Amino acid sequence: MASRTVQLEIKRQASPDAPAVWEKFELEWRPGMNVISAMMEIAANPVTAEGRETTPISYDSNCLEEICGSCAMRINGKARMACSALIDNLEQPIRIEPLSKFPLVRDLQVDRSVLFKNLMAVKAWVPVDGTYDLGSGPRVFPQQQEVSYPLSNCISCTCCMEVCPQFNEETGFVGAATIAQVKLFNNHPTGKVLKEERLRALAGDGGIQECGFAQNCVEVCPKQIPLTNAISDVGRDVLVQKVKDFLRG
Amino acid sequence: MATAQHSAAPVVHRGVQPLRAGQGTSFLWHKLHSLLGVIPIGAFLIEHLLSNFEALKGPAAYAAQVKFLNSLPLVRVLEWVFIFLPLLYHGIYGVYIWIRGKSNIVYYPWAGNWMYVAQRYTGLIAFAYIAYHVATQRFLGVNLPENPGASFHKVQAELAHPLILAVYIIAMIAVCWHFAYGVWLFAAKWGITPGAKARRRFGWVCLAGGVALCVMGLASIWAFVGPKYANAPDTVAPVSRLQVTPVRAALGSIRWG
Numbered sequence: 104m105a106s107r108t109v110q111l112e113i114k115r116q117a118s119p120d121a122p123a124v125w126e127k128f129e130l131e132w133r134p135g136m137n138v139i140s141a142m143m144e145i146a147a148n149p150v151t152a153e154g155r156e157t158t159p160i161s162y163d164s165n166c167l168e169e170i171c172g173s174c175a176m177r178i179n180g181k182a183r184m185a186c187s188a189l190i191d192n193l194e195q196p197i198r199i200e201p202l203s204k205f206p207l208v209r210d211l212q213v214d215r216s217v218l219f220k221n222l223m224a225v226k227a228w229v230p231v232d233g234t235y236d237l238g239s240g241p242r243v244f245p246q247q248q249e250v251s252y253p254l255s256n257c258i259s260c261t262c263c264m265e266v267c268p269q270f271n272e273e274t275g276f277v278g279a280a281t282i283a284q285v286k287l288f289n290n291h292p293t294g295k296v297l298k299e300e301r302l303r304a305l306a307g308d309g310g311i312q313e314c315g316f317a318q319n320c321v322e323v324c325p326k327q328i329p330l331t332n333a334i335s336d337v338g339r340d341v342l343v344q345k346v347k348d349f350l351r352g
Numbered sequence: 353m354a355t356a357q358h359s360a361a362p363v364v365h366r367g368v369q370p371l372r373a374g375q376g377t378s379f380l381w382h383k384l385h386s387l388l389g390v391i392p393i394g395a396f397l398i399e400h401l402l403s404n405f406e407a408l409k410g411p412a413a414y415a416a417q418v419k420f421l422n423s424l425p426l427v428r429v430l431e432w433v434f435i436f437l438p439l440l441y442h443g444i445y446g447v448y449i450w451i452r453g454k455s456n457i458v459y460y461p462w463a464g465n466w467m468y469v470a471q472r473y474t475g476l477i478a479f480a481y482i483a484y485h486v487a488t489q490r491f492l493g494v495n496l497p498e499n500p501g502a503s504f505h506k507v508q509a510e511l512a513h514p515l516i517l518a519v520y521i522i523a524m525i526a527v528c529w530h531f532a533y534g535v536w537l538f539a540a541k542w543g544i545t546p547g548a549k550a551r552r553r554f555g556w557v558c559l560a561g562g563v564a565l566c567v568m569g570l571a572s573i574w575a576f577v578g579p580k581y582a583n584a585p586d587t588v589a590p591v592s593r594l595q596v597t598p599v600r601a602a603l604g605s606i607r608w609g
Contacts, residue, residue: 204365206365217367221370272366273451275370
């Protein structure tokens with residue numbers, strides 16, 4: 104099977120305002136190939152299937168084991184992590200495009216900083232910074248750990264936002280990842296000091312109310328985070344907080 | 353615009369704006385939309401389909417039901433506050449929610465995503481139909497609140513047209529679908545069913561309820577177009593079954609004192 108090859112079609116764009124073009128590549132098949140390793144091979148020898156010289160493909164990636172969240176892209180139309188997209192499991196030619204909901208930087212590289220702005224907007228952290236040693240935190244019971252651990256697996260890949268019909272420029276929806284992190288930090292014994300602020304933040308424009316419960320987020324999540332459960336739980340908490348604020352106001 | 357001259361240049365996406373933490377009032381308007389769909393609109397839908405079911409007992413019983421509803425205290429106020437205004441808000445805001453969503457069912461043909469799309473189409477069918485239905489049955493033609501006896505004939509005359517009948521059947525299915533899945537969505541988004549298994553179970557409950565309502569609704573339509581009450585008189589005396597039972601009739605014949 105020396106002649107067995109892999110066909111890839113990659114959508115390329117030199118800069119945010121440059122026209123998009125498709126380039127075809129043909130690589131020799133090797134066992135265990137994934138989309139990132141294929142693009143590494145292209146970088147080593149950047150020649151298209153037609154034999155024309157081109158530039159290496161620009162993309163984000165780091166860990167190559169589905170844990171850093173960098174290499175999310177659309178592969179055969181679906182958002183997923185490129186490092187865990189095994190060539191043998193994909194229909195060829197493999198069509199690779201950048202995520203569609205984020206500002207494009209170059210080729211398959213997009214600017215996903217909106218997720219980090221959203222995480223800051225809901226204060227998705229445990230506040231322990233100070234001028235003196237606060238000592239050890241309260242104990243987290245195993246039952247709580249069971250709930251929190253899956254939520255803590257979020258790798259900020261933004262796949263849940265990419266596939267969400269409500270995450271777009273019209274709604275400015277915050278997306279499932281941020282909502283799940285609100286649940287994580289609100290359940291933390293020290294993190295819950297900011298619970299009310301997080302819930303009020305999520306009731307702002309583009310907040311949890313924009314969710315249409317299409318449930319694509321939970322289908323696509325590479326870490327199997329129970330995102331719809333989190334949206335339901337946090338949705339109730341936000342509502343209760345707003346009612347309390349109204350009655351106490 | 354200067355960029356319009358270069359048609360080859362793609363649209364530069366500025367991207368989705370971050371959360372406006374704690375700002376704006378859209379939370380209130382979304383929750384109001386969601387709540388109104390269940391109460392009062394959903395509650396009224398159940399009442400309406402139950403009332404329609406009286407048509408199976410014939411024109412007199414149907415007329416009695418219409419007369420009873422129109423004898424409720426402050427009925428015109430109830431009608432506007434609990435039916436017309438909530439329906440208008442739910443419909444118009446629902447369309448607003450729809451046009452701001454960007455369906456991607458082509459790329460992600462998953463069950464929940466299909467239901468997301470179906471909820472929008474069934475909602476639009478329901479809204480258009482209800483507007484037509486309220487206009488023709490409540491505000492045009494014979495004024496039923498004043499002439500409840502004419503209600504069966506009025507509906508029957510309208511359903512006599514095959515096209516209108518088809519619209520009513522399609523709308524009945526769309527309305528029941530939209531309501532049943534709407535209740536499921538309400539429970540999911542308001543945190544009543546935060547567990548995946550709970551949502552699955554409640555899905556079966558909503559399906560059963562929706563099918564039951566739809567079957568009742570279609571049976572009521574059959575009462576108007578079927579052979580049993582064909583060519584109902586223009587107007588009948590509103591008499592419910594309860595009032596013409598032998599006991600009532602006997603009691604009625606006794607001369608007291």
